[in-house]
Amino acid sequence: MARTTGSDGEKTEAAVREAAVSLIARLGYEAMSMRQLAAEVGVQAAALYRYFPTKEDLLFTLMREHMEGLLNAWEAARPASADPVTRLAAYVENHIAFHIERRHATHVSNMELRSLSHERLTQILKMRTAYEKELRTILRDGAEAGAFEIDDTGLTAMALIQMMTGVIVWFRPGERLSLAEVTASYLSMTMRLVGATISHGTARPSGRAGDAVAL
Amino acid sequence: MARTTGSDGEKTEAAVREAAVSLIARLGYEAMSMRQLAAEVGVQAAALYRYFPTKEDLLFTLMREHMEGLLNAWEAARPASADPVTRLAAYVENHIAFHIERRHATHVSNMELRSLSHERLTQILKMRTAYEKELRTILRDGAEAGAFEIDDTGLTAMALIQMMTGVIVWFRPGERLSLAEVTASYLSMTMRLVGATISHGTARPSGRAGDAVAL
DNA sequence: GAATTAATTGAACGTTCGTTTTATTAGTGT
DNA sequence: ACACTAATAAAACGAACGTTCAATTAATTC
Incomplete structure (x- = not known):
């Protein structure tokens, strides 16, 4: 698969930030994996790299x-x-x-x-x-x-x-x-x-x- | 190789504790690897598991x-x-x-x-x-x-x-x-x-x- | 409606992780 | 000197890590 219906860069980036703050606060930065963060957002890990290098x-x-x-x-x-x-x-x-x-x-x-x-x-x-x-x-x-x-x-x-x-x-x-x-x-x-x-x-x-x- | 000259379980355990406190304080628990800790003590990683499961x-x-x-x-x-x-x-x-x-x-x-x-x-x-x-x-x-x-x-x-x-x-x-x-x-x-x-x-x-x- | 761009997937890469297993040597008791 | 135990090294395990890449589809532009 590839781009999903209704996908929107701005919304995804905001969701990533929000989920990241919450996950890092709860688990710690080192303990949080990019895959975990992606799952929280409802996306694959690779998609995160479009917003943060x-x-x-x-x-x-x-x-x-x-x-x-x-x-x-x-x-x-x-x-x-x-x-x-x-x-x-x-x-x-x-x-x-x-x-x-x-x-x-x-x-x-x-x-x-x-x-x-x-x-x-x-x-x-x-x-x-x-x-x-x-x-x-x-x-x-x-x-x-x-x-x-x-x-x-x-x-x-x-x-x-x-x-x-x-x-x-x-x-x-x-x-x-x-x-x-x-x-x-x-x-x-x-x-x-x-x-x-x-x-x-x-x-x-x-x-x-x-x-x-x-x- | 195996057991080294002058090796002593009590001293090693004390060294592990000391090094662990210092390393975890500096890097964080998740960021510190067992290999890093072992190196700080001057021992192989496997040796740590004799003292802490x-x-x-x-x-x-x-x-x-x-x-x-x-x-x-x-x-x-x-x-x-x-x-x-x-x-x-x-x-x-x-x-x-x-x-x-x-x-x-x-x-x-x-x-x-x-x-x-x-x-x-x-x-x-x-x-x-x-x-x-x-x-x-x-x-x-x-x-x-x-x-x-x-x-x-x-x-x-x-x-x-x-x-x-x-x-x-x-x-x-x-x-x-x-x-x-x-x-x-x-x-x-x-x-x-x-x-x-x-x-x-x-x-x-x-x-x-x-x-x-x-x- | 064709061309282009934006957003995402799925698979893979090399590395590192915590941990286990096996073998080997140093010290200790007899 | 010989058996026994304590302390370690060396190598390997599978799993998970951050990240990259090519392919694919949705939305947008013209």
Whole structure:
């Protein structure tokens, strides 16, 4: 046989991407075979090579677009305000919303870095560093303005990002906690962690707030 | 050829474990071949099967012993005191010390869970859950005693563990920060995050402390 | 409706994988 | 010195891997 009725390149490529993200997140990049991916899409393995020249190209494309999406989301969400507390809150809210929305893709981007070539790894890490730098800048500005009390800006940024990203490990939509509740809790924890002393306008979560922070 | 001069089963097995942890951490379980592992040990691939019946058995052994080590370390480090702040501090110190000391093994235990059979995965997760429960208990006790201010015990425990474990991603011994400095910073961040209000005896880190906590 | 292009199949290629089998040598107990 | 066991090498197994190629059909263009 050959071309099948109703076949459409764009649709197939989209299906491949979607299935790949899900399969790689579940099995891991090395454990997923091209034949497995093809079967998930409902196509023969050879057909995949019309859209991605190699398996690694497919992985890299998924990762690059994920990171670009993250940077774009922050670009769109970043507030005009110079108030560090507001900026930090926006960063936390955007980070959690984005990562919960794209749990599988985040998993792939965080776990499969070692399967990239050196050059492509560098490219992805550059984007990641740029994103983290945004947080460090907010923390430094806040510390200098006296709004935060922070030991070490770099260390605090890493701690916060790992804490927030970790949400994708245990959070399942529709379970005990809603996205809004989780976000509110993480916001509250973040503000305490950085010793925020200035309040901002976001609504309060379940009731308790910190001593040092009024949310 | 066959048995080589000076060959010793115990030494070979230890060398296999060590090399396996390092290789799996660097390449991933699926990407590491038994031949590669054998070459690292300086032996033929077939020799590995004298010590581990299958590749998955090897992985499972490494993981199980890592988790047992973690639980034992906490058992030994857990303070007799009932003071939640002291107990939380001990948990944080033990967690960071253990994970930095065994960065590679931690990486393996966190990243390669999906390569285990269902039954073995359950076994590892049971140990992990037991360890996390220790933290939840401390947090709940502290909250009930009024020593902590916590929104959600489970969520806070996950956030703390992910924050602390994340240290292995960026920490490199002998770089900018010492283990003691990192531990002190994480202790400080932890205490603020849980809204600790009671001080305890541990020495202060670099200078700044929180508003809510005096360390 | 013929020519062209797009999408896919089915079969095959060489390589590598985890694992098994058999043979051979080093060490150990007597 | 001799039997026995422990530790390995060497070779081979079938299966699965990523990828390529030629053939074939569906859709599109003119």
